[in-house]
Amino acid sequence: MDTMRERFVSTTSQLLDEDARLALVLAEISKDGFSAAHRRHPDRVINVGIREQLLIGAGGGIALTGLRPIMHTFASFLVERPFEQVKLDFGHQGTGGVLVSAGASYDWPAGGFTHMAPGDVALLDTLDGWSVQVPGHPDEAEALLRQSAARDDRVYIRLSLQTNARAHASDGKPGFRALREGRGGVVIAVGPMLDHVLAAAEGLDVTVLYATTVRPFDSAALRAAAGVQNAADVVIVEPYLAGTSTAVASEALTDVPHRVLGLGVARRELRRYGRMDEHLTAHGLDPRGLRARMARFLPGTPR
Amino acid sequence: MTTTAAASADAIRELDRLMAQMTGDEKHGPAATSTLDALWVLYDRVLRVSPATAEAPDRDRFLLSKGHGPMAYYAVLAAKGFFPEEWLPGFGSYDSPLGHHPDATLVPGAEIGSGSLGHGLPLAVGAVHGLRAQGLTGPRVWVLIGDAELDEGSNHEALAYAGPAGLEQLHTLVIDNASATHGWPGGIASRFEAAGWSAETVDGRDHEALYAAFSAPHPGRPRAVVARVEPKDA
Numbered sequence: 001m002d003t004m005r006e007r008f009v010s011t012t013s014q015l016l017d018e019d020a021r022l023a024l025v026l027a028e029i030s031k032d033g034f035s036a037a038h039r040r041h042p043d044r045v046i047n048v049g050i051r052e053q054l055l056i057g058a059g060g061g062i063a064l065t066g067l068r069p070i071m072h073t074f075a076s077f078l079v080e081r082p083f084e085q086v087k088l089d090f091g092h093q094g095t096g097g098v099l100v101s102a103g104a105s106y107d108w109p110a111g112g113f114t115h116m117a118p119g120d121v122a123l124l125d126t127l128d129g130w131s132v133q134v135p136g137h138p139d140e141a142e143a144l145l146r147q148s149a150a151r152d153d154r155v156y157i158r159l160s161l162q163t164n165a166r167a168h169a170s171d172g173k174p175g176f177r178a179l180r181e182g183r184g185g186v187v188i189a190v191g192p193m194l195d196h197v198l199a200a201a202e203g204l205d206v207t208v209l210y211a212t213t214v215r216p217f218d219s220a221a222l223r224a225a226a227g228v229q230n231a232a233d234v235v236i237v238e239p240y241l242a243g244t245s246t247a248v249a250s251e252a253l254t255d256v257p258h259r260v261l262g263l264g265v266a267r268r269e270l271r272r273y274g275r276m277d278e279h280l281t282a283h284g285l286d287p288r289g290l291r292a293r294m295a296r297f298l299p300g301t302p303r
Numbered sequence: 304m305t306t307t308a309a310a311s312a313d314a315i316r317e318l319d320r321l322m323a324q325m326t327g328d329e330k331h332g333p334a335a336t337s338t339l340d341a342l343w344v345l346y347d348r349v350l351r352v353s354p355a356t357a358e359a360p361d362r363d364r365f366l367l368s369k370g371h372g373p374m375a376y377y378a379v380l381a382a383k384g385f386f387p388e389e390w391l392p393g394f395g396s397y398d399s400p401l402g403h404h405p406d407a408t409l410v411p412g413a414e415i416g417s418g419s420l421g422h423g424l425p426l427a428v429g430a431v432h433g434l435r436a437q438g439l440t441g442p443r444v445w446v447l448i449g450d451a452e453l454d455e456g457s458n459h460e461a462l463a464y465a466g467p468a469g470l471e472q473l474h475t476l477v478i479d480n481a482s483a484t485h486g487w488p489g490g491i492a493s494r495f496e497a498a499g500w501s502a503e504t505v506d507g508r509d510h511e512a513l514y515a516a517f518s519a520p521h522p523g524r525p526r527a528v529v530a531r532v533e534p535k536d537a
Contacts, residue, residue, distance in 0.1 A: 023436055025429075043436040051460035054425045058461075061429020064414065066360070067436060069429070084419060085457070089426060092416050094408045 004159040005102045007138040008145060009033035012070060012100075015149050016041050022070060022149055023062050027055040029073040029102070056082040060089030063097050068149065075101035075117035075158065083123055091127055096152045100145070104160035104192075105240050105265045106279040109272070118241045118265035121214070124156055125244065131174075132215035133157045134191035134239065136164040140212050143172030162192035162239060162276060174213040176221035182206040185233040185298040186225045188249070190214055193237045193285065200290035204301055214238075214245060219252030232258035233298055237290060241265055242283075261297045263290065311510040314343055314382075321378035325394035325401075331374075333533040337480045337507070338447060339375040341530045344513040345445060345476070346379050354384045357412055361442050364430055366415045368423020369449040369478065370404035377401055377410075385412030421455025423448060424475060428461045431472045443472050450479040450491060459494075465525045466499025473525040474517075475500075478507060481534035495527035507532040 002010070009030060016022055016037050023044040026034065031047050038045040044067075048054045052073060059069035071078065078101045079086060090097055105118040124130045131153055135141035141159055148155040168179060176188065179198070184205035189197035191212055201208055207225045211218065226232035232253050236245050243262035250260055265283050272282065280286045284293060295301045318339060323329050345365060352362040367376050374394070381388045386400075393399030400409035404418025415426055427446040434442050448458065465473050477491050487494065492502040501521035505512040507530030516528045 023433065043432070046432055048428075048460070048464050051464060053421075053457040054428065054460040054464055057422060057425020057457060058429035058432060061426040061431070062433040062436075064364075064426065064430050065433030065437065065439075067433045085422070085425070088416070088419055088422055092406075093426075 001163075002138055003161060004135060004138045004141040004163065005030065005161075006033070007142050008072070008100055008102075008159055011142045011145050013037040015146065016044060019149065020044075021066075021068050023067045025055055025059045025062065025069055025071045027052050027073045027077065029077075052077045052082045053085055056085035057089050059097050060085065060093060060095065063090065063095035064093065068152070069097040070100060070149065071097060072100045072102070074103035074115060075120045076103065076115055079120040079123055079156070080117055086124075087127055090154050091129060096154045098145075098148045098155045098157065100157045100159065102159050104158060104162070106276055106283075107161040109274050109276055109279045112273060113269050113271070120156075120158065121238075121240045122244045125215070129154050130215060131155045131213065133213050135159065135169075135212050136191035136194050136210075137167035137170070138163065139167035139170040140172070140191075143170050144212065147172045158191070158240075160192050160239060164192065164195045168194065168210050169212045174216070174218070176209040176211045176218040178207055178221075178225060179210050180206070180208040184300060185235065186222065187235045187237065187294065188222070188245075190236070190238040190245075192239050196280070196285060196287050196290055197237050199287035200294060204294070204298070206294075206298065217245065217248040217252065219248070222249060222252045223256070226253060226256060226258065232256050234258060235261045235263060235294055235297060237285070238262070238264040239285075241267065259297070261293070263293060307511065311343075314347065315339065318343060318375070318378045318382060321381050321388060321391060322374045324388070324391035325374045325377065333480065334535050335372060336375055337532045337535070338369070338372070338478050339378070340508050340510060340532075341476055341478060341513055342375055342379045342447070344510050345517065346383050348514055349517045350445065351442075352412075354412065357385065360437070361439055363442050364414050364427075364444045366417075366423045366427050366430070366444070366446040367405060367413065368415075368417055368427075368446050369420065369452050370417030371449075373401075373403070373405050376405065380410070380412045383412075386410065420449075420452040421457035424458050424461040427473055427475075428465050428470065431470045434472065440472065443474060445474045445476060447476045447478065450477060450481065450487065451483040453477065453487070453491065453494075454483055454485075462495060462500070463498050466495070469523050470525045471521065471523055475525070475527045477527065477529045479529050479531045482536070491529045492527060500525045500527045502527040502529065504529040504531060506530075
């Protein structure tokens with residue numbers, strides 16, 4: 001199976017052939033993968049060099065002329081470094097575009113904290129009108145990318161090397177989907193966290209909702225899942241900063257007594273290198289860590 | 304005084320009158336009018352854009368990057384009929400579309416919203432790419448920045464890229480009123496020239512010199528015009 005990033009390269013190369021409205025802006029990262037697309041579409045595949053403010057600014061300028069820009073680099077350099085460009089060169093101008101990141105929160109642990117962006121989704125939450133998509137499988141990434149390319153809005157697609165064994169949302173539809181139903185709580189698994197969540201919830205009487213589009217947040221699906229219980233106990237497991245979605249989940253349940261536990265990447269820097277599985281364990285995002293924290297939170301759950 | 308010079312003087316007097324509706328003052332200091340002459344020459348003689356073609360795909364684009372002190376810009380847009388003169392007195396008020404920094408979604412004729420410095424030149428680079436990708440090689444893209452705005456690193460990302468990329472449709476107008484605290488030793492134009500731009504420095508109050516600099520050919524290269532006006536703190 002290819003990685004999500006490889007699927008991004010192959011799908012975007014195809015989309016550039018099919019849709020003359022699309023343009024791709026790069027800042028060196030992934031340029032080799034796009035060399036054939038660049039030869040076919042020299043005016044619509046643009047590499048600005050290691051210049052991330054220009055990456056977003058140029059994308060914004062392309063959008064001003066009516067084309068749909070796709071901008072890509074590592075999450076740290078796509079969202080965090082040029083954040084004001086993301087804010088002003090799209091939203092403030094009233095235009096749209098597609099940001100596609102690689103690297104996520106812990107894809108390259110040996111690279112250290114400079115190449116980790118656990119705060120990217122929380123940052124985008126400060127802006128209006130960004131759709132945030134977190135696929136958990138290359139097939140899902142492809143579907144989300146194809147749909148996003150055909151629209152006009154502002155989209156962030158967060159690719160990762162962490163994937164689930166199989167796709168559960170390869171139709172790319174935005175709503176949360178219930179993969180298991182139970183009466184002892186609701187667990188929302190975001191994108192790549194699904195397999196670990198399913199393993200952790202083994203034998204528990206909980207509903208598991210799977211989310212690949214996290215913004216807009218599917219409040220209706222959460223209310224429906226929580227509605228079968230007397231009081232809603234909700235766990236959200238996200239592959240980025242812990243608690244990023246607890247506020248939107250609470251808003252969705254304003255009229256229901258509820259508790260929300262947000263699990264994800266810790267704010268504190270680990271200052272460790274190593275492998276992804278070691279980082280997942282350190283953040284308590286391996287099945288064992290998830291199970292222990294779910295058990296403490298959900299009433300009447302066997303540990 | 305030649306006929307052209309007399310016409311220019313008349314135009315500036317009219318723009319002064321329009322600016323007075325925003326400022327309440329009959330006379331405007333050099334800082335408020337630092338962009339005025341260059342803007343007027345651009346809109347009057349260079350840019351192929353009018354209220355009728357403000358949405359046309361093949362129009363020339365003018366991006367005001369230096370969103371600070373936009374009275375001269377609003378006066379020129381009003382003089383050219385992009386919006387009614389009656390909007391000017393409301394400048395900066397809650398119900399007015401005319402803010403102290405322009406918002407492109409509110410101001411007819413404004414291509415971008417600006418105010419935070421250093422956004423216009425990267426946007427202009429993208430606009431040239433967007434036009435070129437659609438086969439629109441005729442329209443020219445102009446962006447106005449200030450000499451102090453050039454401090455922002457984002458400009459240097461765009462400047463260093465646009466030269467080697469050969470973005471002939473791109474034009475940068477730098478209004479130099481010596482307001483950059485640390486200055487530009489060696490001159491502003493040299494920064495552009497070193498990156499492969501065609502560049503020229505002119506008197507920012509001399510309409511004929513501005514027009515000549517704005518319309519000089521620069522095949523295969525982007526163009527920078529540095530318009531020097533009175534120092535801000537003089």
